[in-house]
Amino acid sequence: MTHPHLDPAPDDPLRDVWASAPPPRPSGTAWRKVQDGIAAELRSVRRARTTRRWAVAGLASGLAAGIVIAMLMWPRPAPTPPAVEVASDPLAEYDVLPIATESDVMVSAVRSDGIELVACDHPLPGVMPLATADEISFARVEAGGMSVPARTDAPVFVEGLDK
Amino acid sequence: MPRPTSQPNAPSDDDLVTRVNRGDRSALDVLFRRHREVAYRVAYRLLGNEADALDAVQDGFVNAITHLGRYGRKSSFKTWLLRVVTNASLDLGRVRRRLDSRFADGHEPYLGVADGRLPVPEANLDRADLRRSIDRALAALPEPQRTTFVLHADGGLSYQEIADALGIALGTVMSRLYYARQRLKGLLAHHVTP
Known part of the structure; x- marks a missing residue:
C-alpha cells in the first residue's frame, strides 16, 4: 500500500500521546446510572410503541x-x-292532414239586412291530396249511412253518394 | 462481517439486540458491558468531559437499539453504535457551545485554541493536563476531521468501517485522517517526540 494518507507508521508519535492520556474511567455507580437510564428509556419506547400500535x-x-x-x-x-309499453300510433304511416291555426285564417264578415257574407283566403295554399273514387270501395250501403271496409283508420272524405 | 464477541460461545451482537428489543434486561447488560468503553472513549474525545460523554453514551445506546431499522445490519453493531454515539456527541456539543457562548461573557471559548499552537506545558505535565491538551487540540480541528480521527484512534474502527459509519468514501476517510494527523502533530508539538 503506497497511498500517502494510509495508516501512519507504527512509531507515530501521536499514538504515544493518545495512549498516555486516555479518558478518565467512570465509576461503577456512573456506569450503573447510565445502564439504568438506557433500560428505562427502552421501556418507555416499547410502551409508546405498544400504545401507538393499539391506537393504529x-x-x-x-x-x-x-x-x-x-x-x-x-x-x-x-x-x-x-317501462310501460306505449301503443304504437296507428296513423304513423300516413301524412298528417294539415290543419290551419287561428293565425293562418283571416276571416272578414259582412253583415247586412238578411245577408251574411263571409269572405276569407285559403288558409293553407297548395294542393290537398284526397282519396279518389278509385281508392274507395263501399262494402255496404244502408239508409242511415254507409260502412267503409276496415282496411285503414285513415280519415276519409266522401263528397256524396251519387258520385 | 464477524461480530465482536469476548468469548467463543458468547451470543452475537445481533442476537443480543434482538433480545434487548424484546425487553431482555440481561441481554442489555451484556451488550452494554461489551461496548460501553469504546462508546465512552469516542464520546469523551468529542465532548471533553465525563458527564456529557456518559449522556451521549446513554442516548447513543437507546437510539442505536430503537432505530435498528435504519442500521439494516449491513455493518457491525459496534460501527452502528459508534455512528449514533458520534451524532449524539456532536449534537450535545453544539448545545453546550451555545450555552457556553450565552453565559461566557467574553471568557475563554469552549476548548478554544488562541493561536495555532497550544500553551507551553509545565515541566511536570500530568495525565490530566495532557488530556486537556488533547481535548483542546481536537476541538481545534474541523468537525469532519475530528470525528474521523476519533472514530479511528479511539473507536478502533477501520477505514472502511469509518466510511460506512459516516457515509463517506474511503478516500475521504484517508484524506481527513492525514490532515487531522498533520494538524494534531503541530498542535501537540510540545508533547510529541519525533
Whole structure:
C-alpha cells in the first residue's frame, strides 16, 4: 500500500500521546446510572410503541366499522318502475292532414239586412291530396249511412253518394 | 462481517439486540458491558468531559437499539453504535457551545485554541493536563476531521468501517485522517517526540 494518507507508521508519535492520556474511567455507580437510564428509556419506547400500535389498530377497526355502517345506511336509489309499453300510433304511416291555426285564417264578415257574407283566403295554399273514387270501395250501403271496409283508420272524405 | 464477541460461545451482537428489543434486561447488560468503553472513549474525545460523554453514551445506546431499522445490519453493531454515539456527541456539543457562548461573557471559548499552537506545558505535565491538551487540540480541528480521527484512534474502527459509519468514501476517510494527523502533530508539538 503506497497511498500517502494510509495508516501512519507504527512509531507515530501521536499514538504515544493518545495512549498516555486516555479518558478518565467512570465509576461503577456512573456506569450503573447510565445502564439504568438506557433500560428505562427502552421501556418507555416499547410502551409508546405498544400504545401507538393499539391506537393504529383501533383507528383502523373504527374506520372499517364506519365504512360498513355507511354502506348499510347509505340511501339506496328507488327502484325504477317497469317501462310501460306505449301503443304504437296507428296513423304513423300516413301524412298528417294539415290543419290551419287561428293565425293562418283571416276571416272578414259582412253583415247586412238578411245577408251574411263571409269572405276569407285559403288558409293553407297548395294542393290537398284526397282519396279518389278509385281508392274507395263501399262494402255496404244502408239508409242511415254507409260502412267503409276496415282496411285503414285513415280519415276519409266522401263528397256524396251519387258520385 | 464477524461480530465482536469476548468469548467463543458468547451470543452475537445481533442476537443480543434482538433480545434487548424484546425487553431482555440481561441481554442489555451484556451488550452494554461489551461496548460501553469504546462508546465512552469516542464520546469523551468529542465532548471533553465525563458527564456529557456518559449522556451521549446513554442516548447513543437507546437510539442505536430503537432505530435498528435504519442500521439494516449491513455493518457491525459496534460501527452502528459508534455512528449514533458520534451524532449524539456532536449534537450535545453544539448545545453546550451555545450555552457556553450565552453565559461566557467574553471568557475563554469552549476548548478554544488562541493561536495555532497550544500553551507551553509545565515541566511536570500530568495525565490530566495532557488530556486537556488533547481535548483542546481536537476541538481545534474541523468537525469532519475530528470525528474521523476519533472514530479511528479511539473507536478502533477501520477505514472502511469509518466510511460506512459516516457515509463517506474511503478516500475521504484517508484524506481527513492525514490532515487531522498533520494538524494534531503541530498542535501537540510540545508533547510529541519525533
